[in-house]
Amino acid sequence: MKNKAPIIINTISNFLLWRKNISGSIGFVPTMGGIHKGHLSLVKKSVSYCDFTVVSIFLNPLQFAKNEDLNTYPSNTNDDLKLLSNYNISVVFLPSKQEFFSTNFSMKIVEGHLSKCLEGQKRPDFFPGVLTIITKLFNIISPSHAFFGKKDPQQLLIIKKLCEDFNYNIKIVACPTVREKNGLAMSSRNEYLTKDEKADASVIFESIQEAQLLIKSGVFSIFKIKSEMEALLLSCPNLKIDYISFSSCSTLIEYKKTLKKNSLVSIAVFLGHTRLIDSFFYPDI
Numbered sequence: 001m002k003n004k005a006p007i008i009i010n011t012i013s014n015f016l017l018w019r020k021n022i023s024g025s026i027g028f029v030p031t032m033g034g035i036h037k038g039h040l041s042l043v044k045k046s047v048s049y050c051d052f053t054v055v056s057i058f059l060n061p062l063q064f065a066k067n068e069d070l071n072t073y074p075s076n077t078n079d080d081l082k083l084l085s086n087y088n089i090s091v092v093f094l095p096s097k098q099e100f101f102s103t104n105f106s107m108k109i110v111e112g113h114l115s116k117c118l119e120g121q122k123r124p125d126f127f128p129g130v131l132t133i134i135t136k137l138f139n140i141i142s143p144s145h146a147f148f149g150k151k152d153p154q155q156l157l158i159i160k161k162l163c164e165d166f167n168y169n170i171k172i173v174a175c176p177t178v179r180e181k182n183g184l185a186m187s188s189r190n191e192y193l194t195k196d197e198k199a200d201a202s203v204i205f206e207s208i209q210e211a212q213l214l215i216k217s218g219v220f221s222i223f224k225i226k227s228e229m230e231a232l233l234l235s236c237p238n239l240k241i242d243y244i245s246f247s248s249c250s251t252l253i254e255y256k257k258t259l260k261k262n263s264l265v266s267i268a269v270f271l272g273h274t275r276l277i278d279s280f281f282y283p284d285i
């Protein structure tokens, strides 16, 4: 059967009208545009799980600090819509900034612990911005399921906590990281990388695979695993390590000496001017 093109809805009132007239499970995939195969894997999962799939494209200004790349973020709505047209998506929700924020908008959702760790230490505006927008989107879309990438593991954990703490009856589905052939995790921001930097970036996944191999062979010393990862990463002269972290995946509190079960191993690096993150859960979730 031929896939149906999605309805494109730009206003909250039109979305609510559409929402009122349907019944069944609704899968929601929030994005900031710059659609790539990672986003599309979430879409495919939602379409296979749910009766309806809603994808939002909204470049969320709240999650960018003043010195970050809001104005250059790689996203082209026409390209995005073309990519999204072939997957049996029910609705692409594409509100303007004016539609989404009233002129006197003044609320913010702040989480008190998980969002202060890892990425939160480096980017303090990020998670309050994400949580505020996701709360608004959850309220508007009212999905039964929402699909998030393990590519952004801290975001995934904090969104799960949002649902617990604020009683959203939404099943959060964690989706595997989709990678380029050389192992680089797909990301809209990979557009910033030069061809050489893209090739160099393979070392990030190599360091993850090395850590996974060590763990599989029974090495749990964080010193040992971290040293091997650092050696691999630093074999690339253009790369700077921002952090390599070993933390509990429920509290995000750092393990100091020994890796325990249910942990998150995360990496942030700079390749040239571009900051890249990657990670894995041990064991996988």
Ligand code: AMP
Pocket (backbone or CB within 6 Å): 030, 031, 032, 033, 037, 038, 039, 041, 042, 147, 148, 149, 150, 151, 152, 175, 176, 177, 178, 179, 185, 186, 187, 188
């Ligand atoms: P973004 O547009 O960057 O906010 O991402 C929207 C969603 O896509 C988030 O849930 C991300 O975790 C997910 N995502 C981004 N890149 C990937 C990837 N390479 N593999 C799987 N999911 C991804």
